[in-house]
Amino acid sequence: MPDQQQTLSVPSLLLLAAFAALTIRYFFFTKPSTSSPRANPRAVNPADVEQIATMFPQIGRREIIWDLQRNGGSVNATTERILGRGRLDPPPPSFQPVIPAGATPSTANTTLAQSKSEHIDLITRYNLGSRVSSQSSSPSEGSGPSGSPQPQSWSNNKNERQALLKRRREEMILTARRKLQEKERERPQQEG
Amino acid sequence: MASSIASRRLFHEYKLLTSSPPDGITAGPVSEDDIFLWEALIQGPDGTPFEGGIFPAELKFPKDYPLNPPTMRFLGEVWHPNVYPSGLVCISILHAPGDDPHHYEKASERWSPIQSVEKILISVMSMLAEPNDESPANIEAAKMWRERRSEFEKTVREGVRRSLGM
Numbered sequence: 341m342p343d344q345q346q347t348l349s350v351p352s353l354l355l356l357a358a359f360a361a362l363t364i365r366y367f368f369f370t371k372p373s374t375s376s377p378r379a380n381p382r383a384v385n386p387a388d389v390e391q392i393a394t395m396f397p398q399i400g401r402r403e404i405i406w407d408l409q410r411n412g413g414s415v416n417a418t419t420e421r422i423l424g425r426g427r428l429d430p431p432p433p434s435f436q437p438v439i440p441a442g443a444t445p446s447t448a449n450t451t452l453a454q455s456k457s458e459h460i461d462l463i464t465r466y467n468l469g470s471r472v473s474s475q476s477s478s479p480s481e482g483s484g485p486s487g488s489p490q491p492q493s494w495s496n497n498k499n500e501r502q503a504l505l506k507r508r509r510e511e512m513i514l515t516a517r518r519k520l521q522e523k524e525r526e527r528p529q530q531e532g
Numbered sequence: 533m534a535s536s537i538a539s540r541r542l543f544h545e546y547k548l549l550t551s552s553p554p555d556g557i558t559a560g561p562v563s564e565d566d567i568f569l570w571e572a573l574i575q576g577p578d579g580t581p582f583e584g585g586i587f588p589a590e591l592k593f594p595k596d597y598p599l600n601p602p603t604m605r606f607l608g609e610v611w612h613p614n615v616y617p618s619g620l621v622c623i624s625i626l627h628a629p630g631d632d633p634h635h636y637e638k639a640s641e642r643w644s645p646i647q648s649v650e651k652i653l654i655s656v657m658s659m660l661a662e663p664n665d666e667s668p669a670n671i672e673a674a675k676m677w678r679e680r681r682s683e684f685e686k687t688v689r690e691g692v693r694r695s696l697g698m
Contacts, residue, residue: 394645395541396541423547460608461694461696462586462696463696465608494551498564501550505560513573516585
């Protein structure tokens with residue numbers, strides 16, 4: 341006993357007491373005005389959580405709150421992460437935030453304008469006249485295997501995306517027209 | 533802020549629909565300058581009079597999408613009980629919950645943010661194959677479909693030929 345008391349000097353006892361006081365203060369008397377970078381769980385704005393949850397219903401609110409809390413409540417950063425990776429990091433099992441109740445959707449009150457539309461055919465609408473006339477001379481000309489269009493990849497360039505979409509539309513129409521022509525050629529007598 | 537959520541979600545859906553498009557569907561914004569106006573091409577389902585046809589439609593999204601659904605309007609002629617003569621599509625998935633004037637739709641069939649453009653277009657495709665007789669939008673077409681099926685099918689097939697410029 342006397343030996344042990346010798347090892348605990350007065351300064352180390354004071355240090356221990358100070359540490360204990362600080363620990364107790366940290367856990368029980370933390371003020372909201374602390375300048376610590378670690379955000380309070382309640383600092384995440386429930387409206388932000390709802391916004392993201394509405395945008396991506398497949399992502400759980402727990403994941404969203406966890407991610408918002410880690411990036412300091414930035415909706416943009418969380419959205420970018422979901423768009424880029426398709427998901428968020430799973431929070432640790434101990435993370436159990438208070439999840440706000442789902443937003444109540446408002447009712448739509450859409451007025452529907454009924455306009456008379458004159459029907460123009462697809463070839464005219466999409467300006468495919470030249471490609472149709474070149475196609476009808478050699479219908480089996482290979483502009484891609486019929487039936488199975490080649491897989492289209494997403495482009496990060498806006499103009500390329502627009503061009504890809506336009507090409508897919510045109511291919512779809514021209515393929516449909518070619519198939520219908522081939523079908524009618526097979527049984528020309530049936531059509532009146 | 534609300535419209536930025538909508539445009540982000542729409543862009544996300546555009547990306548998904550482009551990288552893994554469902555069979556017979558091509559869809560995307562008319563121009564990315566306005567992500568709230570889309571144009572879609574839907575292929576007529578096989579084994580129906582719409583087979584072989586390509587049907588263009590425009591989708592107009594509200595600024596609070598996906599809380600509220602878009603409206604969808606066929607741009608060409610579509611002779612169908614559930615398509616208004618103006619081209620407007622009448623189908624339960626395009627109706628917001630609580631917005632059920634006829635009280636015949638199940639809540640699960642109606643619009644909710646869990647639905648998507650892809651689900652709308654697939655629903656419209658199956659609507660072409662199987663008209664819903666309970667909510668005719670085009671009375672004449674509904675009557676013909678019910679009473680003179682072969683005439684209905686002939687009318688649709690002729691429309692398909694015309695739309696492809698033949």
